[in-house]
Amino acid sequence: MPRGARLDTPGTLHHVMARGTEKRVIVVDDDDREFFVERLGAIARATETKIYAWVLMGNHIHLLLKSSEDGLSTFMSRLLGSHASNFNKRYQRSGRLFENRFKSIVCEEERYFLKLIAYIHLNPLRAGLVKSLEELASYPWCGHASLLGLEHHHWQEHHAVLELFGSTESEAQQGYLDFVASELMLGEQPTLLGGGMLRSAGGWAEVLSKRQRSKQQFSDERILGSSEFAARVIDEAAEGAKSQLPTQENRKETQEILKSMCDREGVSMGALMGGCRRKECSGIRKTLALQFIMEMGISYADAARMLGISASAVNQIVRRERQLRQG
Structure with a gap:
């Protein structure tokens, strides 16, 4: 069944995923990677989109961001469009580079913010691009090194992440590292890849338990969060649609x-x-x-x-x- 309309108001926390068409590569060498990262930063600054975590893999990307007044669709269209145009021109190709529609999941910040940051930044390690957390600290194509102060991306929201781990920079960076290491021990965590009741509740056992307690549940495949959070997001989206005018x-x-x-x-x-x-x-x-x-x-x-x-x-x-x- 087709995916529903995107849920987005300014300040919404999104886990965004975009994949190459038919899982083909979207970068070939470091020049491609540098272009993508430069465009990510430039467009984030231009649109005032807040980037908390990011990773560029061979055939896909993950972003954790908060949309701005410009909206998520505008941000992603500019980012993917500019990268695709550069890639096609460089390799004398035509047609789609990315799948037709990027995936975005609205996330409940209190429950998932830190877990998603760790999940996104651990992608290179889980994929075997680096062999350890020590190597990940110097890997330039995700936001992990920047949080540790080893890369410098002024557009990345370092303070908003690190302040959750400590009052000084060194304390916060060590707390962040410890958290990432603990999340690595939990394995793949597929529940972080999408929305819906099964993922938000933590599995079928919890869903069935709530049903047995006659606890009404509200869910949406576009939302990763509690029943109450999902209901609130849907209500806000409905109110926003009523007030939209073709300005x-x-x-x-x-x-x-x-x-x-x-x-x-x-x-x-x-x-x-x-x-x-x-x-x-x-x-x-x-x-x-x-x-x-x-x-x-x-x-x-x-x-x-x-x-x-x-x-x-x-x-x-x-x-x-x-x-x-x-x-």
Whole structure:
């Protein structure tokens, strides 16, 4: 079943994952890696997005971040679009570099903030790219070394993480290291990779226990957190949707998203708006029609003009999606 609309208000904590198409590589050498990290920092600063943890692997990325007024979709479209454009140009390739839709999970900060930081930063060790925590401390393609003061990424939110481990820098860094070591002993922790009741409750045993106690549970695959947290996030999203208006500001945002996706797919905006019937164009239209209408409050007419189709075609895309979600 299709994933629901993204849940995002400014200040929302997201665990974001983006993977190469068909699990193909998204970086080949250190020049590619340096470009990605530079763009990550530059776009985080430009959009005031807070980055707490990150890792760049061979064919995927993980980020733990808080979205800003610009929104998660704008941030990720700029990041993935610029990297894909550079990669395609450098290796004389075309088409999608990343899977069509990045994955984002809204996370309950109190319960999962530190565990997700450790999980994300331990990826290179679990994948065998480094052999020990000592080697991980000097690994340049994740945020772990920066928290230890061995790399310098001014855009990474060091203080917000380290203050949770101690009152002095050395004490906090040692506390952080001890915590990461303890999390490593827990193994893969697949419950941190998504949302829903099973993950949030800690497994079927806990779910069944709560059911036996007649405790009502609320869950959503887009949310990692308690039943109460999930219900609150959904309520806030519903209220936000009611108040969304198609302002000049989010029209500008849609243009940026449109350009980034066209760059990523190797399609010119002129071809798209001119009625291009290629598979890539159809995919862009479907993805962005849903995002523009259901997440950003853009009118059917405005979305149609930007996507090179009629308002009735946009309406059909949205109606089919809603029917699918209703079962």
